[in-house]
Amino acid sequence: TLGTQTDYRDGEAQTDPYSSEYVVPSGSVPELLTLATLTWGRGLPAGLAEVEMIERAREKRAWEATLPAMDNASQITKRRKMMDDMERKEWAFREQEIEKLQEVRLEVLKKLLRRREENQNELDAKRLDDHWQNHQKAKEEKIKKIQHDCALMLRKLIAKRKNVMGKLERRxxxxxxxxxxSQTYAPLSRIGYFPDNHSERYVVKNFYLNTFAGLCELEASLPDSVTEVKIKAPKPKYSTTKTGFIKRSARLEVELAQVHQ
Structure with a gap:
């Protein structure tokens, strides 16, 4: 026989035995186990509906404790009647819950319908506004065309009135x-002349204004009296007369000079 030696002991291969999270004594039903189905976001944190559910569960457990025992045949009818009453009560409560749920769904449906109606009204108003804008634009274009045709016909009538006899006149x-x-100085664009075309040919182009060398040459040609500013200090005005009397206009200046001395 051959013997083998491993790096692990037999005790390290043993798993931990199963141990339950809690132990319920026989014959007891803890109230906390009835809340095991509540999770975060689905019943937790508990609200008014969860509190009412807990109260109903307590009432039902108290009612179950008051039921007659099954070992007595005389109490079977009473037990059946109590169970029928409780069943009708539960069905009535269930109907109320269904009605509340239907009311909530109906309110949600009303909000959705109201929102859809508002969106449809906004869409209709926008569509009508766009249609009205297009109608106004077409109306303005038609009015402009009518005014243009009217001005053209008026010019033709004025031209005909000037030459009623139909005689040809020389220029x-x-x-x-x-x-x-006249047309010589101010030609009209409707006869095919556009004075704004080729307007760059009227721009003044000067060497002294468009180039840096020209500006330097222009500056050098200026006299010194233009580039160098000479300021002469003002001469003091005589504030006293020949007799030594101080004039009224200079009396305040003399008093200020005496104060600063």
């Missing part, structure tokens, strides 16, 4: 150049 160049409101 009076002298009149055009003496009248500064």
């Amino acid at each position: 009076d160049i002298i009149k055009d150049y003496t009248d500064f409101a």
Whole structure:
């Protein structure tokens, strides 16, 4: 036979025996075990509904303690009647719970319907506003077109009224150049002339203003009296007369000078 030696003892391979978290004595039902189903977020922290449930469980346990024993045949009818009454009471309570739940669901449904109606009203109002804006824009464009056509027809009527007989008139160049409101000085854009085009050709371009070398040369050409400021100190005004009398306008200055001395 061959013997083997391991690094572990037999005692280290033994697992811990099972031990329950709590032990309930026989014949007793702790009230705390009835709350084992409550967890955080589902019944905990306890609110009014949980407190009412605990109170109902206590009442039911107290009622079960008052039930007649099953070993006496004469008490079976009484026990059955008490159980029927309790069953009807529980069904009535269950119906109340269902009604409360239905009322809560109905309130939630009302809120959802009200919110949907408000959103639909906002959407309808926005749609009507957009339609009204488009209608106003089309109306303004139509009014502008009517005004433009009206001005065009008025100009045509004025031109026809000037030449009722239909005679051809030569261009009076002298009149055009003496009248500064004529087409020579102020041509109209509706006849195809746009004075704003090529406006850069009217910009003044000067070497002395557009370049740094020109500015330096322009500064060097200026006289010293422009670049160098000379300030002369003001001469003191005579505050006394020939007889030694101090003038009224200088009396305050003399008093201040005496104070500072």
